[in-house]
Amino acid sequence: MSKKKILVVSQYFYPEQFRINDICKTWVAKGYDVTVLTGIPNYPHGDFYEGYGYNKKRNENYEGITIKRIPIIPRKKSSLTMGLNYLSFVVSGELWQLLNKQRFDLVFIYEVSPMTQALPAVKIAKKFGIPCYIYVMDLWPENFEIITGITNPLVIKPLDKMVDYIYNNCTKIFTASRSFKKNIENRGIESKKIHFWPQYAEEFYAITDTKSEKLIYDKKINITFAGNIGTAQGLEILPMVGNKIKEKQLNVRFNIVGDGRYKQELMDEVEYADLQEWFHFVDPVPAIEIPEILAGSDFSFVSLQKNDIFSMTIPAKLQSSMACGKPILLSANGEVADIVKEANCGFVGKAGEPDELFDNLLQIVHLSSQEIDKLGENSRRYFEREYDKEKLLTIMDSYLM
Numbered sequence: 001m002s003k004k005k006i007l008v009v010s011q012y013f014y015p016e017q018f019r020i021n022d023i024c025k026t027w028v029a030k031g032y033d034v035t036v037l038t039g040i041p042n043y044p045h046g047d048f049y050e051g052y053g054y055n056k057k058r059n060e061n062y063e064g065i066t067i068k069r070i071p072i073i074p075r076k077k078s079s080l081t082m083g084l085n086y087l088s089f090v091v092s093g094e095l096w097q098l099l100n101k102q103r104f105d106l107v108f109i110y111e112v113s114p115m116t117q118a119l120p121a122v123k124i125a126k127k128f129g130i131p132c133y134i135y136v137m138d139l140w141p142e143n144f145e146i147i148t149g150i151t152n153p154l155v156i157k158p159l160d161k162m163v164d165y166i167y168n169n170c171t172k173i174f175t176a177s178r179s180f181k182k183n184i185e186n187r188g189i190e191s192k193k194i195h196f197w198p199q200y201a202e203e204f205y206a207i208t209d210t211k212s213e214k215l216i217y218d219k220k221i222n223i224t225f226a227g228n229i230g231t232a233q234g235l236e237i238l239p240m241v242g243n244k245i246k247e248k249q250l251n252v253r254f255n256i257v258g259d260g261r262y263k264q265e266l267m268d269e270v271e272y273a274d275l276q277e278w279f280h281f282v283d284p285v286p287a288i289e290i291p292e293i294l295a296g297s298d299f300s301f302v303s304l305q306k307n308d309i310f311s312m313t314i315p316a317k318l319q320s321s322m323a324c325g326k327p328i329l330l331s332a333n334g335e336v337a338d339i340v341k342e343a344n345c346g347f348v349g350k351a352g353e354p355d356e357l358f359d360n361l362l363q364i365v366h367l368s369s370q371e372i373d374k375l376g377e378n379s380r381r382y383f384e385r386e387y388d389k390e391k392l393l394t395i396m397d398s399y400l401m
Contacts, residue, residue: 005033006035010037016042017287034064036065037070038067039072044259044261046075046081077261106132106133109133109170115162136176139183139184146231163187167189173194177196177198199387200392202389203389207325208292208295212289214257220278221298222253223297223300223329226258226290226293239270239275241361242254250365251365252365254279256281258282295324298364299326299372301329302315304351310332328347329346331349343379
């Protein structure tokens, strides 16, 4: 029997750090023939990665995965260039699907923003009369409104129609949270084709005794945020909390590991308020180094902006942190807050509420190391029960067969 040929359409792929990289590697190991249609890597800092470009590494093989890179405009730092980045993937994707003669058995769309990337994927599936699956991790057009600030109906209504077109033309829809499933059902999409499939964490996210040399070790409690430093993450509350920490001279430090559109502004605010003693910025590290970063941390900080859509979101760093056996300090609403409470693995404060975050810090500084360890054990136990990679990929296999 020949290998089932899967075309994965994802605007982001290796060397950009997204979970789809690991999903595809695992599919190859399971015997699937995987081709990825993606852009030229530029996330999150907005410029093409070194060694990549319009005439460099457009076709690549990574861990047995065939990568086809289509030309896109890099994100840069402005909303205009981000919009052009989204549009350029659609245009290039449409051209690719018109010229492509290679046949596939199934199209799988990995949808972190933008949803627009699904348009050429749907066309490819229609062209060959094959199933089209989409894995939804960002809801559109709501996410677009939040990130861009654009709410004009002349823009939003066409996007709304585009989303309905995509959902209606996908054979199956997988969602990263239960709330997303309900949201899509409320759009009138038939429930039987929508499936909750939470994110897992790769095997290297595990408990380790090796602590990163990139953190500072003293009497302060290390609280670490690792990931994209953008507007969606709601990190603007940190300088406000920082002023309270400084006033009370609390023995805590926020380690901010990563890069993103908000990083420089956050660094400037920390410097302006003279809060450097309580903040430590670390350049982006490969995902494989995150377990050592978390091993040197007492808590993992997970934060989202105050917004109805983000209250439906389960950020991937939750699973990664739980896999590493870390207690969670959360500043977010909705489903992710329910999970942390259910797991009894940390402290929960409402999104965008610096007073609640500070109150949680006041409790954290009085915890014993045994109490912190217990929260970490609860975190890992919940991960093993709910987010086990092998279990979840076996479930996905049943849909791919």
